[in-house]
Amino acid sequence: MSTLLKLENLNVSFRTPRGQLKAVRDVTIELKAGESLGVVGESGSGKTVLSRATMGLLPSTATRTGTIWYQGQDISSLPKEKVRELWGVGMAMIFQDPMTALNPVRRIGSQVTESLTVRLGMDKKAARERAIELLKRVRIPDPEAMLRKFPYQLSGGMRQRIMIAIAVSCNPELLFADEPTTALDVTVQAQVLELLDELREEFNTAMILVTHDLGVVAGHTDKIAVMYAGDLVEYAPTTELFANMKMPYTEALLKSIPRLETPTGTRLPVIEGRLPDPTKDEPGCPFANRCPYVQDKCRAEKPPLKSDGNDHFYRCWFPIGGNK
Amino acid sequence: MSEQTTLTAAESPEATPVKTKEKKVRKRPIGFYIAGSWLGLVVLAAIFGPLLPLPQWDESFYDYLGARPGTSGHILGTTQDGYDMLAGLVNGAKISASVSFVAVLLGGGIGSFIGVTSAYFRGKFDMVVTSIFNVMLSIPNLVLSLALLSVLAYSDADNPATTSRRVMVLMLSLTLVIIPILGRIARASTLQWAGREFVLASKSMGTRNFTIIRKHILPNVAPAILAIGFLAIGSVIIVEGSLSILGIGVPGGASWGSMLANGRGNIAFSPHEVYMPSLCIAFTVISSNWFGDYVRRKLDLREAKI
Numbered sequence: 001m002s003t004l005l006k007l008e009n010l011n012v013s014f015r016t017p018r019g020q021l022k023a024v025r026d027v028t029i030e031l032k033a034g035e036s037l038g039v040v041g042e043s044g045s046g047k048t049v050l051s052r053a054t055m056g057l058l059p060s061t062a063t064r065t066g067t068i069w070y071q072g073q074d075i076s077s078l079p080k081e082k083v084r085e086l087w088g089v090g091m092a093m094i095f096q097d098p099m100t101a102l103n104p105v106r107r108i109g110s111q112v113t114e115s116l117t118v119r120l121g122m123d124k125k126a127a128r129e130r131a132i133e134l135l136k137r138v139r140i141p142d143p144e145a146m147l148r149k150f151p152y153q154l155s156g157g158m159r160q161r162i163m164i165a166i167a168v169s170c171n172p173e174l175l176f177a178d179e180p181t182t183a184l185d186v187t188v189q190a191q192v193l194e195l196l197d198e199l200r201e202e203f204n205t206a207m208i209l210v211t212h213d214l215g216v217v218a219g220h221t222d223k224i225a226v227m228y229a230g231d232l233v234e235y236a237p238t239t240e241l242f243a244n245m246k247m248p249y250t251e252a253l254l255k256s257i258p259r260l261e262t263p264t265g266t267r268l269p270v271i272e273g274r275l276p277d278p279t280k281d282e283p284g285c286p287f288a289n290r291c292p293y294v295q296d297k298c299r300a301e302k303p304p305l306k307s308d309g310n311d312h313f314y315r316c317w318f319p320i321g322g323n324k
Numbered sequence: 325m326s327e328q329t330t331l332t333a334a335e336s337p338e339a340t341p342v343k344t345k346e347k348k349v350r351k352r353p354i355g356f357y358i359a360g361s362w363l364g365l366v367v368l369a370a371i372f373g374p375l376l377p378l379p380q381w382d383e384s385f386y387d388y389l390g391a392r393p394g395t396s397g398h399i400l401g402t403t404q405d406g407y408d409m410l411a412g413l414v415n416g417a418k419i420s421a422s423v424s425f426v427a428v429l430l431g432g433g434i435g436s437f438i439g440v441t442s443a444y445f446r447g448k449f450d451m452v453v454t455s456i457f458n459v460m461l462s463i464p465n466l467v468l469s470l471a472l473l474s475v476l477a478y479s480d481a482d483n484p485a486t487t488s489r490r491v492m493v494l495m496l497s498l499t500l501v502i503i504p505i506l507g508r509i510a511r512a513s514t515l516q517w518a519g520r521e522f523v524l525a526s527k528s529m530g531t532r533n534f535t536i537i538r539k540h541i542l543p544n545v546a547p548a549i550l551a552i553g554f555l556a557i558g559s560v561i562i563v564e565g566s567l568s569i570l571g572i573g574v575p576g577g578a579s580w581g582s583m584l585a586n587g588r589g590n591i592a593f594s595p596h597e598v599y600m601p602s603l604c605i606a607f608t609v610i611s612s613n614w615f616g617d618y619v620r621r622k623l624d625l626r627e628a629k630i
Contacts, residue, residue, distance in 0.1 A: 057528055060447070087530035100521040105543045114539065115529040166529065 038217030109147030431502025439510030
């Protein structure tokens with residue numbers, strides 16, 4: 001398989017009144033065609049910014065450095081107009097909240113057919129037929145009637161299916177799913193994730209699944225990138241990561257998922273403390289203040305991203321299971 | 325009006341059957357019909373007035389000077405100078421309605437375009453537009469119109485400015501008054517919508533900016549502009565009347581304000597000369613304000629539903 005996307009030393013920072021806020025620091029990631037990568041981290045860890053920066057959908061206060069290779073082409077230096085030609089057709093995005101990502105005053109039909117007519121130049125009739133086909137594909141009952149409805153008449157799960165239908169409408173090669181299930185019920189979450197898997201298999205689409213939930217990425221990704229405070233802290237194939245967890249932070253994330261077996265009244269496990277101030281560059285490991293295994297060296301020096309030689313990268317002085 | 329179609333379309337087609345029945349039963353408020361028929365009457369009078377079997381509005385009937393309303397041949401009476409009131413009011417509707425509609429449509433169109441684009445693209449363009457709007461708003465609109473009229477449509481005894489030139493300048497100056505008012509409304513409303521995720525979502529599919537504005541921003545911003553547009557019609561009619569009373573509006577009793585200005589000296593002898601155009605102005609302003617409020621109420625309702 002050929003490399004579809006490669007991020008090299010990607011940095012994103014925002015201009016704020018308190019100074020430059022570093023949201024993504026020096027991230028290097030590679031994704032092959034058809035592959036699925038999970039990006040995991042807590043709120044504010046830079047995972048959403050990473051996906052938007054890759055597409056080029058950043059606000060004007062942001063500055064981005066580093067290189068983005070897409071199908072062997074450096075798209076980070078392309079002019080905006082050229083990058084836009086990739087949007088929808090090459091790369092598409094599914095947004096977190098289906099309640100706000102659909103225009104409330106336009107019918108579902110016109111929103112699904114929009115990119116078909118605008119991007120693919122289909123005429124109205126062909127676009128309508130394709131839209132019905134797409135809605136069937138995302139398992140929406142009675143698609144003809146659905147085209148005439150307005151978003152407020154739909155449930156959250158239905159809206160997210162519509163969003164997915166819109167995102168895959170131009171057969172993108174790379175799909176960004178930015179917390180696609182966070183706003184949905186648990187029962188619907190599984191259905192939506194399965195649907196994404198199916199579509200991916202059918203169209204051989206690569207996917208970057210951004211989430212805070214390790215449980216979500218576990219069954220639906222080939223590789224996982226764990227982010228903390230803008231840093232890539234652990235990066236490994238999914239099975240390898242779960243079998244051989246190196247980062248105390250990843251372990252803490254996993255532990256903070258509530259479990260059914262625990263007796264009633266047990267306090268929910270949390271990661272104590274907060275993310276460090278992203279506008280300051282402090283020495284040492286950014287996780288040091290919250291880490292249960294912290295040692296003196298962690299506070300003094302920031303660990304580099306190391307490989308264990310097994311495609312497993314981690315950023316820790318004293319990984320779980322020891323250094324190799 | 326487009327708000328109206330959007331709403332009924334949103335509610336009726338394939339919502340649950342129970343809901344559809346409920347909507348059909350619900351009536352519009354009575355004010356909708358009263359205000360609607362008055363505005364309809366004014367528009368009809370403005371368009372078809374010349375076809376009506378009425379006396380000439382600018383012809384003086386010397387046998388009927390200051391006739392009371394109800395006189396045969398002059399249903400609404402005549403002025404002290406013998407002009408037929410009804411014919412004058414119908415002709416006044418033409419001038420008043422066309423001046424206010426043209427000014428609001430033109431000013432609203434230009435203002436909305438500038439407001440929406442500046443709020444959508446932000447940056448320096450937005451800063452420049454906002455400051456220009458603020459400067460324009462800081463000039464009292466009566467003073468602005470006064471200045472424009474006295475410069476562009478100045479008439480002295482030797483070469484008087486024609487009525488049509490005055491009307492054109494009046495439209496222009498009122499348009500200039502409307503641009504920043506509706507422009508600011510459009511800008512504020514766009515700011516609120518342009519940050520929504522569906523705009524970003526459409527953008528991420530590669531839609532061009534002007535397509536996004538047309539398909540995603542305008543349908544959401546239109547109700548707010550429409551609501552303020554109706555209110556603006558009312559205030560434009562008032563400004564037109566005020567300018568006539570100051571003596572620089574449309575001359576010779578051709579508009580409602582001008583009739584009022586001509587008749588105010590005769591209020592003791594023929595009060596109908598004053599109160600009839602006043603009532604016309606009042607009804608039109610109240611009706612258009614009512615419509616503006618109605619649209620805004622509908623807008624709030626829709627917001628709550630989302």
